[in-house]
Amino acid sequence: MTVISLLSGKGGCGKSTISVHLAHWLHANNQRVILVDADAQRSSSTWIAEIAAPKISSLAVPKAEDLLDELPRLEREYDVVLTDAPGSLAEVTRAIALRSSLCIIPVQPSSLDVDAAAETVRAVMQARDIRGGSPCACLFLSRAVRGTRLEQEARELLTRYPLPLLDTTIWQRQVIADAPGQACTVWELGGKSSHEAGRDFERLFEEALQCLE
Ligand SMILES: Nc1ncnc2c1ncn2[C@@H]1O[C@H](COP(=O)(O)OP(=O)(O)OP(=O)(O)O)[C@@H](O)[C@H]1O
Ligand SMILES: [Mg+2]
16 A cells, blocks of 8 residues: 655664564554565564564565565555665665655764765655655654764754654664564563653654655
């Protein structure tokens, strides 16, 4: 029914982490979801396959020409096709932007990362131009360190882009970094920090999906 993608030409900003958590959250909200891993490193498809339950379908599709065919085909079979893009602005990322309904772009809060987001935003705007409007898209701050001024400064710098910045920030938290090694999501890890991380993810996903409305 819809293709949602995590997109960013910048590596390490949290695309795979968000993809796996969003897939689980959608599944918990009764959506038939498949995770398409478009990164040849296969981080998200490996992680999601290691999670014992619930079992969520995933498929590795690392080539742009295959994504252009596979995404519309899977869209007919599933409620949500969630696509985890590689950390580059190669053809793969452009193919995903051309086939997505919603592109979610994580940005780490540093001036270098904010500057680097320009190329991702540009790829989305070009896809919109080609398609006459789609995809919807939004930015959010990812891996921000609490107690620093960088988050607020990045928030101000990101207003230069013609895409909405979500109110929810995903903070840098040890529990989030621990989750893949434990073969789970933060919702399965106990403790206050994982509870807070889970709540932040839920708030982020609700906000991001509103962009589709
Ligand atoms: N909010 C967070 N707090 C702590 N660690 C995080 C957070 N988000 C991601 N990480 C860690 O940062 C690293 C990069 O995250 P991830 O692999 O999700 O990024 P990515 O954008 O998919 O990277 P790539 O572009 O290489 O595919 C991983 O080690 C991950 O566990
Ligand atoms: Mg990744």
